[in-house]
Structures are given as C-alpha cells and as structure tokens.
Amino acid sequence: MTAPASVPAPAATAKAAASASATPPPRPAGRWKPWLAFGVIALITAVTLSPQLGIAFSLDAIARNWQNGAAKIVQLLQPDWSFFPRTIPPMLETLEMAVIATAVSTLIALPLSLWAARLINPHRVGRGIVRVILNIVRAVPELLYAAILVAMVGVGALPGILALVLFNVGIIVKLVSEAIESNDAGPLEAARAAGGTQAQINRAVALPDVWPSFVNQVLYVLELNVRSGTVLGLVGAGGIGLLIDAVRTYFRYDQLSVIILEVLVVVILLELVSSAIRKRLV
Amino acid sequence: MSAVAPPRPSRTRGRVVASVVVVVVVVAFWSVDINWARLGNLPSEIVRYLWLMFSAPDWSKLGEALYQTWRSVEMAWVGTVFGIIVATPLSFLAAKGFGPPPVQAALRGVFAVIRAVPEIIIAIIILSVTGLTPLTGALALAVGGIGTLGKWGFESIDGVPRGPIEAVRAAGGSTSQVLRWGVWPSASPEFLSFWLYRFEINVRASAVLGLIGVGGIGDMLTSYTQYRQWGVVGMLLIVVVIVTIALDAISGAIRRRITEGAPVHDLER
Numbered sequence: 001m002t003a004p005a006s007v008p009a010p011a012a013t014a015k016a017a018a019s020a021s022a023t024p025p026p027r028p029a030g031r032w033k034p035w036l037a038f039g040v041i042a043l044i045t046a047v048t049l050s051p052q053l054g055i056a057f058s059l060d061a062i063a064r065n066w067q068n069g070a071a072k073i074v075q076l077l078q079p080d081w082s083f084f085p086r087t088i089p090p091m092l093e094t095l096e097m098a099v100i101a102t103a104v105s106t107l108i109a110l111p112l113s114l115w116a117a118r119l120i121n122p123h124r125v126g127r128g129i130v131r132v133i134l135n136i137v138r139a140v141p142e143l144l145y146a147a148i149l150v151a152m153v154g155v156g157a158l159p160g161i162l163a164l165v166l167f168n169v170g171i172i173v174k175l176v177s178e179a180i181e182s183n184d185a186g187p188l189e190a191a192r193a194a195g196g197t198q199a200q201i202n203r204a205v206a207l208p209d210v211w212p213s214f215v216n217q218v219l220y221v222l223e224l225n226v227r228s229g230t231v232l233g234l235v236g237a238g239g240i241g242l243l244i245d246a247v248r249t250y251f252r253y254d255q256l257s258v259i260i261l262e263v264l265v266v267v268i269l270l271e272l273v274s275s276a277i278r279k280r281l282v
Numbered sequence: 283m284s285a286v287a288p289p290r291p292s293r294t295r296g297r298v299v300a301s302v303v304v305v306v307v308v309v310a311f312w313s314v315d316i317n318w319a320r321l322g323n324l325p326s327e328i329v330r331y332l333w334l335m336f337s338a339p340d341w342s343k344l345g346e347a348l349y350q351t352w353r354s355v356e357m358a359w360v361g362t363v364f365g366i367i368v369a370t371p372l373s374f375l376a377a378k379g380f381g382p383p384p385v386q387a388a389l390r391g392v393f394a395v396i397r398a399v400p401e402i403i404i405a406i407i408i409l410s411v412t413g414l415t416p417l418t419g420a421l422a423l424a425v426g427g428i429g430t431l432g433k434w435g436f437e438s439i440d441g442v443p444r445g446p447i448e449a450v451r452a453a454g455g456s457t458s459q460v461l462r463w464g465v466w467p468s469a470s471p472e473f474l475s476f477w478l479y480r481f482e483i484n485v486r487a488s489a490v491l492g493l494i495g496v497g498g499i500g501d502m503l504t505s506y507t508q509y510r511q512w513g514v515v516g517m518l519l520i521v522v523v524i525v526t527i528a529l530d531a532i533s534g535a536i537r538r539r540i541t542e543g544a545p546v547h548d549l550e551r
Contacts, residue, residue: 055416069411
C-alpha cells in the first residue's frame, strides 16, 4: 500500500549504497510552491499599496499630521473622569440592547437550527433554503444593517436590537446546526425506531444533546452583542455609540478614552463571567 | 423491590439559574427606552422597504460600487498583511518558552485589550494622525488583527509538540533555528489558516469602517441610505453579499487545502 513516490528508484539505491550513506536524501519536489505563493502575495500587496490603484500608502501624510496626532494621543492618555457619570445610562442601554437581542434571537434560532440540521430534518430543499438565506444574512455586517434600519424605523434602540437579532440568528443557527450534525446519530435513530414523533425526538434526544453547545453559542453571541452594541450608536442605533459619535465630532479624545476604558472593563468582565460559566458546562 | 424509581436529580440549581436569566431579560425589556407602539406596523414597513430596495435595484451606479468594493477589499488586504507582519514575531515572543516571562504576560495583556476594542474605535483614534483615508482603515484593521492573530498565534505555538523543539536544541540549534525547524513545520498550517480567516474578518470589517468616512463600500452605502435612494441601497447590498460570499468561498477552499492536505488520488486504479 505504499505510495510509489516513497519507493526509491533502483539507481538511487545503488548510488546510496556505493557512497556509503554520506549523501543526504534528495530534496522533496515542489519546493518552489511556497515561493510562488509568496510572490503572488507580494505582488497583490504592492498593487494595493500603489498610489494609482491602491490606498496610497504614504509616510508623508503621517509625518505631516504627526504633531496633531501626538496631541490627540496625549489627550487620550488623560481621561476626563468628570465625564464618567454621563456615560453610565448609555452604557446600560447598550447592555439592555445586547440582552434583549440575545433573548429574542435565541427564541427564533432554536427551532430554526433544528430545522437546518440534517439529522433532524430530512427535507433537503427546506434545509437548503434556510441555509442559503442565513448565509446571505450573515454576509452583511450588523452595523450596515443598523445604518439601513435607522433610516427605516428611526433613531433609537429598536433598529440596533433588530440589527443584532438579524445577525445573531445567522450565527446561532449555523453553529448549533453544525453541532447537532457532529453528534452521534445513534440515539436519534433509536428514538425514531421506537416510534417517537418528531416533537418527542427533539424533546428527549436532540435538545439534551445540543444543550451545552447551544448555551455556549448563546453566551458567545451575548459577548458579540455587547461588543458590537457599543458601536451601533455611531449610526444612530442607540447605546454608548451615540456618545462616541458625539465626542468624536468635537475631538474630545479625553472623554473618548473614558468611554474606551469603560467598554474595555465591561467586555473583559463579561468574558471572565462567560468563560467561568463555560467551564461549569463542560 | 425494583419498583422504586431512582430519585430525580436535584433541579434547584437549574431553577435558580433559569430564574436569574428570566429576571435579567425582563428587567432589560422593561427598562429599555423603545416606542413599542412602533413595533406593530414594523413588519409591513419592512416589507415595504424590502420592496423599494429589491424590486428594482438601480444598476446604473454599479461601476462606482465595484470601485468602492475594490477599495474596501484593498483595505482588508493591506490590514491583513500589516497585521501578520507585526503579529507573527509578537506571537513567538508571547509563547511559552521563547520570550522572557514579563514580556510574555505583557504581550498577552496587550492582545486581550486590543481584542476588546472594536476596530471602528481604533480607526477613530488613528484618524487623528492619518485623516479620513483608506490608509486609516487599513491601519485600524492591522491593529485589530494584532489582537486576534497574536492570541491565536501564541496558543498554536503553545500547542506545538515539544519533541522536535528539544531535538533542534539538543543538536545545538539557535533560537531562530528552533523556530524555523522545530516550531514552524507543525505550526504553519494553523498560522496560514488564521491569516486567511483574519482576511475574511477584515473584508467584513472594512465595509463597516466606511461608516466613519474612510471610504469604501460602507461609505457609499451610508451616503445612499441618507439620500434614501433605496434602489441604489438594494444594489449595494447585493454587491456586498456576493463579494463577501465569493471571497469567503475562495479563502475557505484554500484553508481546507492547507489544513487537510492535497486531495488523495486513488493509487490502485
């Protein structure tokens, strides 16, 4: 069963025997491939950096604006703590939006992910339609949805929540239906053979099986929502992002740094809590 | 005998957790400032706008849309390349057994902090130096990339089998030789696939960065949303979806080829 390539040619064996092991083995073929890949990458990078076709990378502009930038960064390093009380209500709104969006999308995503899993739903066409729609939905970032929804339903937390829900459903259904498919098919077949209806199978076998991975994804989505909920306000969709937009138009980088620190603390705390919950789950 | 069912496992903890979750959700719903009355006619509104956007997409602006898409993809590409160039050496320093321990801890902290800040905020900070240009977007994506690539990188180096590393050391290899011959052969497939994955992330993020005005497809999309030219918005969404899915497919195919190896040809034919 050995591949022909690994069997040395008779001539090479004879030569190796003659020179008594001193010659190194021949170099593997195809060593030019990484260099070719490297060349292609370098070429694309050169094109993207060129002033005509690309994004015009110029150290010149950076050198010219360096003074201005340095002043901003000094400002950034001196947070204006008196601003802190004003950041609390919008930060709470971000958290509320994240919780609501997570709850709503969980309720929508649970039946959909069962529907999209091959082991549970044998109808190929129905499954395919759900997957295609969700792939399309996931291809657009939530901030772009938020920008459009703000124009549709007006400024506030509602378009932000809708944008988050739209994006979350796509993620949860993809990850959870894949988790269901990677599970052992045995128990599902046993339940079916015992004459269980689909509802009974879902209740007794499928859901308990995916429960840990489902909770895992919901926690992950909650983290994502808090993180992107902080910037949704930049397009008018509620939360602390509204404040970020305000301080950035007045170039109040000392206030911006208060907000950034607050976001940092909230995100890292949430990460710690959810990783603690994950450890309990597994 | 034998008729007694085993005692049910205690459910108190589950109930406590469930009620805490319910309370948090209810409080969130109760305290958020939303005009719930508006929710009633929302479905019909959304159908109306979907009709406005997709019944007759305005293809006359397709040329500009493709140009802006190219600018976004360029931002994503340059951001990925710069991110790789900076993050790879840093991830070696942050891995166990290569950098000095204080440097290790500091770098891991820096990666965590960067990951907690959204790219768009990084861009707002950087634009004070570079202005509202695509370069700002690329640099913001590069900095964001350092956070994720650095973390994935040191985790993957930590997971490399110790045998080859010790063998190279025992044979008298220098640190750079250890990295090249002990670490890189087992870590490189993971590294390459992280890089591609980060490129996929950057393609999405570069569209978002347009919202603050650094150019690219996001910029165009917000402008036409504000002009309420829904036909153009619909066309732009179609372009974004197709480009993102196509780039994901290409990069996903390359990733599978790297992590699973070449397709195996049947030799017994």
